[in-house]
Amino acid sequence: MTQNPDAIIIGAGHNSLACACHLASRGWKVAVYEQNAEPGGAVKTGEYTLPGFRHDWAAMNLSLFAGSSFHRQHGTELAKHGLAFAPTANPFASLFPDGRWLGVSNDAALTTARIRGFSEADAREWTRLTESFPADAEAIFAVLGSPMNMRALGTLAGKTLWRRGTAGSLDLARFLTMSPRAWLDQTFESDHVKATLAAWGMHLDFAPDIAGGAVFPYLEAMAGQAFGMVLGQGGASTITSAMVAMIEARGGSVHCGTAVSSIEHIAGRAIGITLSDGKVVRAEKAVIANVSPRGLMKLTGGTGDPRHARAMEKFQHAPGTMMIHLAMDRLPNWPAAELKRFAYVHLAPSMDQMARTYAQALAGLLPDEPVIVCGQPTVVDPSRAPDGKHILWLQVRMAPGQIKGDATGTIDARNWQDAAEPFAERALDILERYAPGTRKNIIGQHVVTPQMFEADNPNLVGGDQVCGSHHLHQHFMNRPARGYADGTTPIRNLYHTGAAVWPGGGTGAGPGTLLARKLAGN
The missing domain is CATH 3.30.70 (Alpha-Beta Plaits)
Structure with missing residues (x-):
């Protein structure tokens, strides 16, 4: 008799695969089901124009993955399965209609000199930001990498107060709520410098005047200078193929071209899935759905909680x-x-x-x-x-x-x-x-x-590559809904992951990693 998997994961995006890898490393038997012919979701590579030209379908920048806690923990094993990066010391630049340009490189003196060409005052401010970045980044990454539950947030608040004091903690909270324009206008005087940094907000649904968006231009600029940028050797799919190989090497399975038609649940408890061909697959411990909020409702037929259901149906996409x-x-x-x-x-x-x-x-x-x-x-x-x-x-x-x-x-x-x-x-x-x-x-x-x-990929509703706006009303403890930012759902043993769940979009695999650690431990 075939043994039921401990965990069934719907969708083979990078969050699903990261979750499966971690669970497999903790002894869980995992089975991943993907409707497409290949895994990866938005992180895949193909010859979309001509033979020999390898293009990344959507995601190209793998810096978040390379710097993630998931990679720190499993990177050595993934490298044995072919994971390879291509780093660069020149991550990004902006070119302007007047022919001038500004680039951020992995050389603080060089980048500062470029900024000085636009404004001496901005160069001084850039130096101040560079010097404070290690301490400030530690606090910001602690927030962005923390589980969104009261216990974790209480611990985080205590550590932040101890390290930064009351004034420093309030300044951090204020910064996390600022719009890109508000922060940039208060920090720099050159419109060229401001635009160079503000462009990063547009990658994550933060136009200049959207509250809560300042942190992303700041982090991309400072991290780009500190660490450069990382691409995938041969394409972004290097992370996908390595994770699939790790899952299979640890006894798990990834089934592509296999659509899931419904999540089966009885008396408020998830028990498995039904495939499009009518086959039922049971799960011993968990069913994990890497789907959009409305996709979750479609697969379950409803979660039994009116507030959760409303949040899923009203979830806003970028x-x-x-x-x-x-x-x-x-x-x-x-x-x-x-x-x-x-x-x-x-x-x-x-x-x-x-x-x-x-x-x-x-x-x-x-x-x-x-x-x-x-x-x-x-x-x-x-x-x-x-x-x-x-x-x-x-x-x-x-x-x-x-x-x-x-x-x-x-x-x-x-x-x-x-x-x-x-x-x-x-x-x-x-x-x-x-x-x-x-x-x-x-x-x-x-x-x-x-x-x-x-x-x-049905998760990319309307072409939204981050599976949902990251605006404050739909972020932190509200992603995707208050009380469910930890991946739980009103149905026992059914969990939600992917970019729609805290900490959201990007290639860092945060939602999948946090959920796997919740289920199986660090």
Whole structure:
């Protein structure tokens, strides 16, 4: 007789796999079920344009994974299964319409000198932030890595008060609630410096005026200078393939192309799942669902708690993202040759423009000037393209999941099938404006619309790559709902994980790791 697994995990995104790896390392027998033909969710790599050109489907930056507690604990074992990183000392830069640029590198003196070119006062402030970063980062990462329950928060508050005092603790709390614009305006005077940092907020649904968003530009800037950036050798899927191999080596299983149609529960207790072919699989200890909040309701048919059900149904998603994968004869002809050394080049000229783009996308409009994140992975890892060739990884932020109109009035389409080409051309026009001649070097192109993202992965509702807004009302103890930020649900033995659960989106695998430790211990 086949033994039932201790834990069944629905979905094979990186949070699911991290959870499964940790449980397997603690002796649990795990079985992961993924509806797609390959694991990874938003963290996968493929030849989407031409043979030999390896593009990351969505996530490219693996710095959070490389620095995560999960990797610190299991990195040695994962390396034996092929995990390999490609680090860079030049993580990101911003290029501006006036031809000036600012880059953050893993060299404090160099980065400070670049900032001094914009403002002497800002260079002094940058030095102050650099000097205080180790102590401040320890406190911030303690919050972002803590379980969201009263016991853990009480312990954390006590430690923070002891280390930082009352005034320092209140300053930290104030900073965690600030918008990017409020913090940047109070810290720097150069609009170029402000825009360079504010662009990072757009990666995680924090336009300049959204409360609670200041921490992300701060951390990306300071961590980028302190540690550089980490990509996956050969593609972001290196973390996915290594975790799958670890699971299987420890006796677990990952079943791709196997959709789950329902979660079975009796008398308020989860007992297993039913697959789309009608097969029932029982779980001895836990059913873990890495799904969107509304997806959880669909699979369970309801959790029996009206407040939880309402929170799941009303869970708010961020605007979507369009991806443009380009196979290139050569890199863009940037106005400064140094920009060809950076993993990311942001084309986001001002905080006002970013705020306008965000407001337009929220209103269902195709933005007139979306933020462009130009990833240059072959600068860091030449193995991703044939000799002498390159790839570009373009994130077009923001884009509405449902199109109601066009901010310029020139695109008539109201569905992504028809809007994809003209909107992609708008993004490429922006790139061409900053780096003339780029278009003639494109030898392959593949556009991924918000609709395509959701079709590939139902967790990415409307193309929302972080599975839910991280605004304060839906973060910390409220992610995804008050009382359920630890991954529990009203149904016993049923647990919720993934980017919709605290601590949210990104490649750090925090939700999966925290849940696994809750279930099986550290």
